[in-house]
Amino acid sequence: QKEVEQDPGPLSVPEGAIVSLNCTYSNSAFQYFMWYRQYSRKGPELLMYTYSSGNKEDGRFTAQVDKSSKYISLFIRDSQPSDSATYLCAPQRTGFQKLVFGTGTRLLVSP
Amino acid sequence: NAGVTQTPKFRILKIGQSMTLQCTQDMNHNYMYWYRQDPGMGLKLIYYSVGAGITDKGEVPNGYNVSRSTTEDFPLRLELAAPSQTSVYFCASSEGSGANVLTFGAGSRLTVL
Numbered sequence: 001q002k003e004v005e006q007d008p009g010p011l012s013v014p015e016g017a018i019v020s021l022n023c024t025y026s027n028s029a030f031q032y033f034m035w036y037r038q039y040s041r042k043g044p045e046l047l048m049y050t051y052s053s054g055n056k057e058d059g060r061f062t063a064q065v066d067k068s069s070k071y072i073s074l075f076i077r078d079s080q081p082s083d084s085a086t087y088l089c090a091p092q093r094t095g096f097q098k099l100v101f102g103t104g105t106r107l108l109v110s111p
Numbered sequence: 112n113a114g115v116t117q118t119p120k121f122r123i124l125k126i127g128q129s130m131t132l133q134c135t136q137d138m139n140h141n142y143m144y145w146y147r148q149d150p151g152m153g154l155k156l157i158y159y160s161v162g163a164g165i166t167d168k169g170e171v172p173n174g175y176n177v178s179r180s181t182t183e184d185f186p187l188r189l190e191l192a193a194p195s196q197t198s199v200y201f202c203a204s205s206e207g208s209g210a211n212v213l214t215f216g217a218g219s220r221l222t223v224l
Binding site: 006008032034036041042043044045046049051088092094097098099100101102103104 | 151213
């Protein structure tokens with residue numbers, strides 16, 4: 001079983017839609033749950049992260065973690081064409097250097 | 112503030128050739144990483160370093176070597192290039208504490224023919 005599973009997409013939505021991006025993971029020791037955004041032909045950059053379970057909101061973006069079901073979600077409200085990118089989840093353990101990433105979900109937001 | 116700088120951006124190699132991908136960071140980060148990214152496969156860790164003089168293997172180290180003589184630089188060496196090494200390579204760095212947030216370079220696109 002892979003440590004992190006993520007649907008590669010692509011996920012196509014119209015502008016203004018609510019987007020839900022998801023990951024599942026297998027290691028219960030993960031404590032930080034990162035989301036990176038990667039535009040085409042660019043390096044990934046951190047979008048936001050949460051610690052342990054619960055929700056975190058940053059503008060139009062909300063990260064949600066359910067540790068009981070090992071399920072990570074990223075919600076995007078009022079999606080914009082500029083949100084078109086690949087979103088990678090990256091759960092991690094404190095002090096563990098071998099960081100793992102999901103395969104990434106490619107999101108396409110059409111005007 | 113340049114962040115993480117990778118060179119070259121693009122390179123075409125012939126099978127059996129060798130080359131070094133350069134990576135330098137100006138954030139005084141202790142941790143540095145090399146990942147490769149293949150279509151639909153996500154980021155795979157090749158090697159990482161927790162400080163000058165200390166390196167360790169990641170998930171896919173075969174065919175690569177690294178060194179870390181300074182905090183700033185973390186070059187990746189490809190020996191005897193093979194078509195399976197065609198990929199996009201990303202270098203990253205981090206402070207390594209708490210939420211280990213990685214800062215990535217722009218990537219180096221390598222084709223082996």
